[in-house]
Every structure is written in C-alpha cells, then in structure tokens.
Amino acid sequence: MSREFHPLVKQLLDGERTLSSLPPELQAEAEEAVRLLGAMDRRDVTFSSGLEARVMQEVRQHAAARRVRANTDPVLWRWLTAPSVPPWVVGAVAAAAIIALVIWRPGSANDPVAVAPATAVAPESVFVKFILFAAAAKRVTLAGTFNRWDAGATPLARAGDEGVWTVTLGLPVGQHQYAFVVDGQRWVVDPAAPTVDDGFGRKNSVVSVSLGLGRVM
Amino acid sequence: MTRPASLLALAMLLAPHLAGQGRADARLAGRVPASLAAAVTALLDSAALHGLPGAPLVDKALEGVAKGAPTDRILVAVRTVFDQLDAVATVLAETGNAGADAVEAGSFAMAAGLTTSDIGEIARTADRSHPAATALLVAGTLAALGVPRAETVALVRATIRSGRPVGDLVSLPGQVQAAMAGGSPPAAAAAGLARAAEAHLAPGPRGRGRGQGNPHKP
Numbered sequence: 326m327s328r329e330f331h332p333l334v335k336q337l338l339d340g341e342r343t344l345s346s347l348p349p350e351l352q353a354e355a356e357e358a359v360r361l362l363g364a365m366d367r368r369d370v371t372f373s374s375g376l377e378a379r380v381m382q383e384v385r386q387h388a389a390a391r392r393v394r395a396n397t398d399p400v401l402w403r404w405l406t407a408p409s410v411p412p413w414v415v416g417a418v419a420a421a422a423i424i425a426l427v428i429w430r431p432g433s434a435n436d437p438v439a440v441a442p443a444t445a446v447a448p449e450s451v452f453v454k455f456i457l458f459a460a461a462a463k464r465v466t467l468a469g470t471f472n473r474w475d476a477g478a479t480p481l482a483r484a485g486d487e488g489v490w491t492v493t494l495g496l497p498v499g500q501h502q503y504a505f506v507v508d509g510q511r512w513v514v515d516p517a518a519p520t521v522d523d524g525f526g527r528k529n530s531v532v533s534v535s536l537g538l539g540r541v542m
Numbered sequence: 543m544t545r546p547a548s549l550l551a552l553a554m555l556l557a558p559h560l561a562g563q564g565r566a567d568a569r570l571a572g573r574v575p576a577s578l579a580a581a582v583t584a585l586l587d588s589a590a591l592h593g594l595p596g597a598p599l600v601d602k603a604l605e606g607v608a609k610g611a612p613t614d615r616i617l618v619a620v621r622t623v624f625d626q627l628d629a630v631a632t633v634l635a636e637t638g639n640a641g642a643d644a645v646e647a648g649s650f651a652m653a654a655g656l657t658t659s660d661i662g663e664i665a666r667t668a669d670r671s672h673p674a675a676t677a678l679l680v681a682g683t684l685a686a687l688g689v690p691r692a693e694t695v696a697l698v699r700a701t702i703r704s705g706r707p708v709g710d711l712v713s714l715p716g717q718v719q720a721a722m723a724g725g726s727p728p729a730a731a732a733a734g735l736a737r738a739a740e741a742h743l744a745p746g747p748r749g750r751g752r753g754q755g756n757p758h759k760p
Binding site: 473520 | 600604607608611616619622643647680682683723
C-alpha cells in the first residue's frame with residue numbers, strides 16, 4: 326500500500342512548513358501524515374542479551390587470527406619485538422622528551438586537545454532511531470555533533486517503498502544537534518524533534534540523552 | 543627496548559615540535575580552511591584558559607563548513623558559542639555548578655532561548671537527585687519545543703521541588719510534545735504540567751515543600 330502526499334504536506338514533513346501555514350483543504354491530509362509519522366516505532370533499540378557475548382567471541386577469534394599471522398612471519402615479528410636499544414638510552418630519550426615538552430610548548434597547559442575535559446567520550450550510550458519521510462529522495466544521510474557534521478558518514482536506509490528512511494545510532498549522554506541531508510544538498514530538520522537556531526540561518530534538530538534514563542526527546 | 547617502543551619514544555620527542563608548527567587543533571585539520579582553523583584554535587586556547595569546554599566550538603566550526611557557510615559567518619557563530627559557554631560558566635559557578643556537562647547543557651539552553659538569569663534560577667533549584675546538567679538539558683529541550691521561557695523555568699523548578707524522581711524530570715519534554723500533538727499550545731501544555739507538579743508539592747519524605755529551595759545550595 327502506497328500513498329502520495331501533496332507537495333506542501335511533504336514540505337511540512339520535511340520541516341520546511343508549519344501546519345498552520347497550509348491551506349485549510351490540506352489540513353486533514355497533513356494531520357494524517359503527521360499522525361502516521363508519529364505512529365512509527367521510535368522506541369530505543371534493545372539488543373538481545375547474547376549479542377555482547379557473540380561480538381566478544383568474534384573479537385577473540387580475530388585477535389587469535391592475528392597472533393597466528395604474527396607467528397607465521399617470524400622474521401618480521403622478531404624485528405618488531407627484539408631489543409634494539411640499550412636501557413640507558415631509553416631513559417635518556419624519555420627524559421629528553423619530557424624536557425622538550427616543557428621547553429618547546431610553554432603554553433602547552435592551554436592546549437585545547439590536552440585539557441578539554443568535555444571531549445571525553447561518555448561511558449554510556451543510548452540507541453536512538455532516526456526517521457525521515459522523503460519519498461522523492463535518492464539518498465539521505467545524517468549529520469550532527471555525534472559524527473562531527475560529516476554529511477557522508479551516516480547514511481539512512483530506505484525502509485520499504487513508502488519513502489521512509491531510517492538509521493539507528495548509539496549516542497552518548499548529552500545533547501546532540503543534527504539535520505538530515507537529502508541528496509547531498511538539502512539540509513532538512515527532523516519534523517518530529519525540537520529545533521534550535523544553528524547560527525547560519527537554518528535550524529538544527531535536537532536529541533537529548535540522559536544518563537541511565539534514555540532519551541529526553 | 544623493542545623497536546616499536548623506540549619509535550614511540552622518538553615520536554614523543556618530535557611531537558611537540560611538529561604540533562607547534564601546525565598551531566591548528568587536530569580536530570579541525572583537513573576539514574576547515576587554514577585561516578578559520580587558526581582563529582578557532584585561538585578561541586580554543588582561550589576557552590581552555592577559562593576552563594570552558596572546547597568541543598562545542600569545534601562542532602560549530604565543522605557544522606558551518608559542512609553547511610557551506612562563509613568563513614566570517616562561521617567565526618561569528620563560533621564566537622557566539624564561546625560567549626554562551628563563558629556566560630553560563632560564570633552564572634553556574636555562582637550557584638556551585640561548574641561541571642563541563644552543566645556548562646554545555648546551559649549553553650544549549652541559551653541557544654534554545656533561555657537567558658543566564660533563567661539558567662541561574664534552574665541551577666539554584668537543582669540538587670543531588672536532579673543535577674543541574676540534567677535540569678538544563680530538559681529546560682533547553684522544552685524551550686526548543688517552543689515552550690516560552692517563563693513556563694519552561696516554572697515547570698522545571700516545580701518538578702524538581704516536588705521531589706519527584708529525576709525520570710519524571712527527564713520525561714517532561716515528551717509529555718509536552720504529547721500534549722502538543724493533542725492540540726495544546728506549548729505554553730499551555732507546560733503550564734498544565736507545572737500545576738500538576740505544584741499540586742504534588744507537600745512537606746514529607748519526597749516533597750521538600752513549597753519555597754524551601756535547595757538545601758544543598760547557599
């Protein structure tokens with residue numbers, strides 16, 4: 326079953342219009358579209374309890390395979406692991422490195438990379454499903470603070486023939502801003518999420534994740 | 543010492559020299575024009591000096607480039623974020639909430655439309671069970687939904703003071719959005735929830751009582 330919405334209703338779903346800006350004859354259709362969108366399953370994704378064990382088993386097998394490869398190339402392995410420098414040289418080099426750090430960068434205490442605590446990766450994540458209705462789109466991606474606004478990093482997958490695109494991401498605790506990128510050009514807000522000004526004349530959608538409590542929105 | 547360890551030591555020796563030549567934050571490298579990277583890195587240095595988180599500045603610069611904004615406009619946007627972080631950190635320090643997560647949440651709340659005065663009011667109401675960072679995150683989300691400032695502050699404060707679990711606080715934006723889907727304007731939806739929280743206020747094991755404020759704060 327497929328339904329084609331009026332172009333103005335599609336603009337509403339893309340976040341480019343408000344419900345009140347639509348002509349009266351389209352109000353019912355728009356409300357139906359919004360209702361359908363709202364009825365989609367936006368619950369946080371829960372993985373089966375055995376997933377972690379299966380993933381860890383894969384990791385261990387991968388690590389074992391790497392050890393086997395190392396053992397089959399003894400010349401390279403010996404070169405990498407063989408002692409090559411006397412211990413007193415190690416001490417001298419380390420001391421020189423420390424001195425160089427102090428002397429060369431007197432302002433190193435102000436280095437944003439070194440001291441910015443907010444860049445630490447949050448220990449807890451919540452899986453969030455993102456959904457966009459974009460029937461005419463050929464490609465939809467997601468860009469936001471969680472992927473450094475890389476418009477090519479997080480593609481959405483088309484779900485069926487209804488023009489619905491989805492992706493599920495694990496987001497760390499905190500507030501994240503994002504937008505959908507349709508066909509690599511059009512930045513579209515999430516019609517189901519709150520928005521804030523982006524400082525560039527557009528809007529960003531917002532998803533907030535709270536520690537141990539899941540999604541705020 | 544093994545060869546990899548030797549190489550690591552050599553890298554440690556050379557790293558300060560190489561980093562000093564670039565003077566651009568590593569997170570911007572290759573994604574931001576050199577002039578913008580230098581300007582943002584200077585702001586990052588300043589942010590570090592003031593104890594402000596740097597990630598929001600980097601994010602705003604990357605966002606501007608991704609959206610094709612002109613360099614001067616990106617710099618204005620990054621400076622705006624810096625000013626918000628600085629203002630929020632100042633007001634939060636006065637309330638005893640100086641954590642980077644609270645500062646970032648407050649900056650988001652400001653971007654959503656709240657003022658430093660609003661943020662101070664919310665932070666003063668926060669307590670151990672309802673941390674300032676969470677309260678500001680919720681307040682910012684409510685404002686982003688279109689709830690006016692006064693109703694946002696009133697709802698968050700009433701919910702905290704009611705002594706309800708923090709899960710109730712976190713669920714507020716969802717409740718407001720559900721009411722909006724039913725046709726209620728954001729302000730009315732928030733006001734209704736605030737009245738319900740006020741009604742929940744009562745001296746006792748959970749509610750701290752009306753007007754008692756936060757016993758952990760001066």
